[in-house]
Amino acid sequence: MYSLRHRLLISASFILLVFLGLMSVALSRAFEQSVISNAQDALRNQILLLIGNLEFEGGRVVMPTPLPEPRLSQAESSLFADIRDVDGEVLWQSRSLLGETLPVPSSQLGDFRFRRDLRWPSHPRLYQMTLGISWETAQGDIPLVVRVAEHAGIYQQRIDEYRQQLMLWLLVLGLALLGLLLGLFVWALKPLGRVIRQVGMIETGKRRRFDEDYPEEVNRLTQNLNQLLQHEEQRIEQQKEVLGNLAHSLKTPIAILSGLNYSRQNNAEVERQLNSMRTIIDYQLQSASAVGRTRFAKPLAVFDVSQDIMSSVQKLYVDKALMLEFSMPESMQFHGDKGDWMELLGNLADNACKWARQRVSVRIDTISSADHTRSQIQMVIEDDGPGIAPDLRDTILQRGVRLDSQTPGHGLGMHIVKGIVQAYGGELEIGDSRWGGAQISVRLP
Structure with a gap:
């Protein structure tokens, strides 16, 4: 995809090319x-110069020697002239013609006629001017046709x-304008x-807000973005506060209910319902607390908190005296919420150790x-346990599903992990570890 600068430059270049092309044609013509x-x-x-020096004696046209125009007397000249009568008989011709005859276009008395496309065997192209005149003599008026022709090559060269000069200067002008x-x-x-x-x-994370000292058109954009960033921060803080208040308000009633004495007949049912309530509350709080990926999230250094999680697990x-291997770059940064990272890593590590x-x-x-356009965070958690059968790998991600009812837990861990990964637009894969157990791979933007 072209940048805005490239789009403008290509558009301006096209317009400039059309403009300079039309200018070139107009100036050339x-x-x-x-x-x-x-x-x-x-x-x-x-x-007119020939007519001014023309004399008519004894039925013959007489021109002075030398002629006023020296090129008419030169053999290798590019200028030619002749004088004919109305029947086309040559009465006089310049020495530059060397006995050849010029093409005979039509002419009328007192009418200058110019032709620019005449062809002549000895010369590829001629410009020719013809004038019909009536010459007064003692015997009466004699109609004559005076013709002068010149090589078009002299003018065409010009x-x-x-x-060539025009194209050169237009090219220089075009490059200069493009630079400007x-x-x-x-x-x-x-x-x-x-x-x-x-x-x-x-x-x-080096800034929290955009400057607002831009030109008017851009300043409106940055102001709206600042408002959006502020609203996003307020929304996340408000969501965390509401969840904290909810958790605090529910713990006390549940604790009171758990401490009451019930009859033997309903004690087991009450305990089961209370456990179900705790499970539902834990799940809803964990799911709702997953902030998810935000575009302008401040990067978090998660090495220390990850070490604390692994130490706690x-x-x-x-x-069980487990051999627990942990590797992670100290400079690792996570663009998201700290609680999401703790839930993700804590659930995966706890599940593997379990x-x-x-x-x-x-x-x-x-x-x-x-x-290869951006980097990703990859978590790979392996264990040497019984593993997860391929036909159960989708099932285990569902809420409340447990592969073994004898193992402590509520069956929410992997479902919470799945929700966090989806909230960040990541990927979750379940496979086999090097030791035959389960391998959980998570990739986050």
Whole structure:
């Protein structure tokens, strides 16, 4: 996906390319018309110069020597002229023609006619001007046709040189404008770059709020984001407070009910119902306390709290004399709630120690995601217990399901783990360990 700067630069480049292309065509045509107009004026002046020096004696056209235009007398010249009568008979021609004849276009008396597409065997292209005149003599008026032609290559070369210079300067102008536009985009988008940097700082916990001294359009965005961050923090704190109050208010009545004496007939039922109430309350509190992944969660250093959890679990199962292996980078950070981390690691470690015979391994590390665009936290918990059959691996994640009713617990641990992993958009897999027991793998963003 293109960045906003790239999109603007590509759009501006396209517009600039179209604009400079149209400008190139317009200027090139304007210059070409100017060159052709100059050619017409030059040929018209040559005709007038010839008429000014023309004399008619004895039915013959006489021109002075040398001619006013030296090129008409040169053999390798690019300028040609002749004078004919109305029947097309050549009465005079310049020495530059070397006996050849020019193409004969139509002409009318007193009418200058210009042709730019005439072909001639000796010359690929000619510009030609023709004028019909009536010459007065003692014997009467004699109609004549005066023609002057010139190589178009001289003018075409001038046009080509202009086009080359035009393209060069337009290219330089286009690159200069692109540079200016790029600088303008960098300057105009600088506030957005600042927002991006502050997003990264908030994600890493170096900041808690966005600045609000941006341009008006961006400032509205940062103000709304600050309000959102504040609302999210207040919501989480309020949720924790409500859950704490609920837990505190329920513990006392349940404790009172547990201390009352009941008849032998209903004592077992009352105890079962009280245990069920404790289980439901514990589950609901644990599930509701899972904050889940928030975009701008402050990163937590979880090495010390993880060590405390593992130490507590090892003390809890000290009678089993388990070989408990624990490895984790000291710099590990978790972008989430501390309570979620404690519930996740505590339940998984407790579950492994509960079923293990001699060995439990807990490995926590950072790995790359499948698309290598971000890092993930991976927990791998293994034990050498009986393991979990493949057909029961989905069942065990359901609420209240226990594989062995003789093992202490309420069957909520794995279901709570599943809820926390889902809340953070992570992945949970159950497989076989190296020692034949169960292996639980958790990956969190």
